[in-house]
Amino acid sequence: MPDTLEQTNLAEQVRQQLSMVIDPEMGRSVVEMGLIYLIEVTAGGDAHILMTTTTKGCPASAFLREAIQACAASVHGVKEVDVELTYNPPWNPSMMMTP
Amino acid sequence: MPGATLSRWTMSYFAAALICLIAGLAMTASGFGYPSVPMNDPASLVVVHLIAIGWLAQLFAGSLLQFVPVIASRQLRSPHLALPILLSAMAGLLLLLTGFMGLADVAPLWTWMLPAGGILLTCSFTSLCWTVVGTLLPARPYTLPAKFVILGCLPLIGAALVGLLFTLPLSGLTGDPYLIDLVLAAGPSHAYLGLVGWMTITAIGVSYRLLAMFLLSPEKTRRTSRTVGWLMAGALAVVICGIVLDGTGSPAGWPLPAAIAAAGLAVLLYALDIRWIYRERKRKAVELNVIASLVAVGMLVACFVLFAASILIGNLAGMVMPVAYLFVFGWLTGLGLGQLYKIVAFMTWLEFYGPVLGRMAVPRVQELVNERRGAIWFSLYFGATAAATVALILDMPDMFRWITIAQLAAVGALVFEFVQTRRLAMAPAATRLPAGIAARRLFLPSFNGRSS
Numbered sequence: 227m228p229d230t231l232e233q234t235n236l237a238e239q240v241r242q243q244l245s246m247v248i249d250p251e252m253g254r255s256v257v258e259m260g261l262i263y264l265i266e267v268t269a270g271g272d273a274h275i276l277m278t279t280t281t282k283g284c285p286a287s288a289f290l291r292e293a294i295q296a297c298a299a300s301v302h303g304v305k306e307v308d309v310e311l312t313y314n315p316p317w318n319p320s321m322m323m324t325p
Numbered sequence: 326m327p328g329a330t331l332s333r334w335t336m337s338y339f340a341a342a343l344i345c346l347i348a349g350l351a352m353t354a355s356g357f358g359y360p361s362v363p364m365n366d367p368a369s370l371v372v373v374h375l376i377a378i379g380w381l382a383q384l385f386a387g388s389l390l391q392f393v394p395v396i397a398s399r400q401l402r403s404p405h406l407a408l409p410i411l412l413s414a415m416a417g418l419l420l421l422l423t424g425f426m427g428l429a430d431v432a433p434l435w436t437w438m439l440p441a442g443g444i445l446l447t448c449s450f451t452s453l454c455w456t457v458v459g460t461l462l463p464a465r466p467y468t469l470p471a472k473f474v475i476l477g478c479l480p481l482i483g484a485a486l487v488g489l490l491f492t493l494p495l496s497g498l499t500g501d502p503y504l505i506d507l508v509l510a511a512g513p514s515h516a517y518l519g520l521v522g523w524m525t526i527t528a529i530g531v532s533y534r535l536l537a538m539f540l541l542s543p544e545k546t547r548r549t550s551r552t553v554g555w556l557m558a559g560a561l562a563v564v565i566c567g568i569v570l571d572g573t574g575s576p577a578g579w580p581l582p583a584a585i586a587a588a589g590l591a592v593l594l595y596a597l598d599i600r601w602i603y604r605e606r607k608r609k610a611v612e613l614n615v616i617a618s619l620v621a622v623g624m625l626v627a628c629f630v631l632f633a634a635s636i637l638i639g640n641l642a643g644m645v646m647p648v649a650y651l652f653v654f655g656w657l658t659g660l661g662l663g664q665l666y667k668i669v670a671f672m673t674w675l676e677f678y679g680p681v682l683g684r685m686a687v688p689r690v691q692e693l694v695n696e697r698r699g700a701i702w703f704s705l706y707f708g709a710t711a712a713a714t715v716a717l718i719l720d721m722p723d724m725f726r727w728i729t730i731a732q733l734a735a736v737g738a739l740v741f742e743f744v745q746t747r748r749l750a751m752a753p754a755a756t757r758l759p760a761g762i763a764a765r766r767l768f769l770p771s772f773n774g775r776s777s
Binding site: 246247248250251252253280281282283284285286288289290292293294296297318319320322 | 330331391394395396397398399534538539541543607608671674675678679680682683684687689690691692
């Protein structure tokens, strides 16, 4: 069972793994785009990811959600992955990391 | 989860629409219809309806089926109607065109053809409105694009019903004097309802969302945007009054020019909105689809400037057709082709790369197109459209036909680009999918994955 430090490390590994998932329009990862609001890993190794999309109702949202779920689940040590889509707060361009 | 899906039949709508556009341009280039014969000649009506219903209406219908769920953030209502709407529109159009050809003495004339075509088209457009409005109405609070799209459905039904009424005296089924008066007087209002009332109001509304989205510009409901909506709604009310007056045998000359003037003012405010969206963008690199849309908006503004100038110089009658031509091919078709350039790539990406996202290297949407080549075709298209408008103003029909060939070549080249995009021909080598996957789904739907 991971301790707090391991939980933080796992969350960071998940974040790095999510760099593989790109926003199809901008070509930048969902992390760089600021689409990942929160990554939490429980003591049991279950991950909870809070994400958004650049626009509400985006037709790519289901694909992005599944890709994020699959990517996070591929991290060694992560058991269950729960991805929650939110539009509160709505995404805006200032949330992007500067390249 | 709030969200939208891939519209299963939208690519088929686009394919049908592009075939009609190419057929319409080829007919014009060959000397069939206007300007080789007068605008009210049945041969001209064939070309006009091929472009208006076959090309533009199917382009708009296919796009709405894809983007209304995005605007409403909810699933499309009655998605199973998508194919019947397309098939009834195509069957209705075929009957209508055959009926016009009968009137032009190039095909046998059966009296039932025009009304039967009108009924099918009315059913198709009514079903489309049912789907669109049924998706948007429960999605409160209404966004600005949603309000424009809902408003646009009213004139669409109006244009279809007026067109259906026209078919009765045109086919000889009735000699009712009121209907004959309606046909003689309300043709331009019928065109206004379809081209300005439905298509322009819808295009303006959707572009507020799409341009802000593509340019990463803040989505704001500006006072000018709301005024655009009110002016367009007022203009519609005036046009409908004019049609009622035409039908009661007391036609008035003022409603249509008054409506066009109000719409012109709305267009100027819309152009200001677009300028703000462009200036406030966070995405500095502007893609070809946005540039094409901006050129189309410029041509829309030019239409109303030419209209105003023709009134000032007292040559309104001589300028009506060049302005209408610029409106249809510069504004609506230019915007449509520009947006198709993006939508085809975006939907292709979703269809083929969405399911493997995060599992393998995938391209950006923009890597599915060749912008350098596309820019050449768009330059040729817009240049030819501007030149064709000038040829019409200068009353040079032969020159116009030659220029139409250039326009046809540009559209043909763009269709080739769309096919290349669908076949993933431009995708970087590292992101290529196994050969044959894309080739099988050029314009028919995938029956796997998320489509509605």
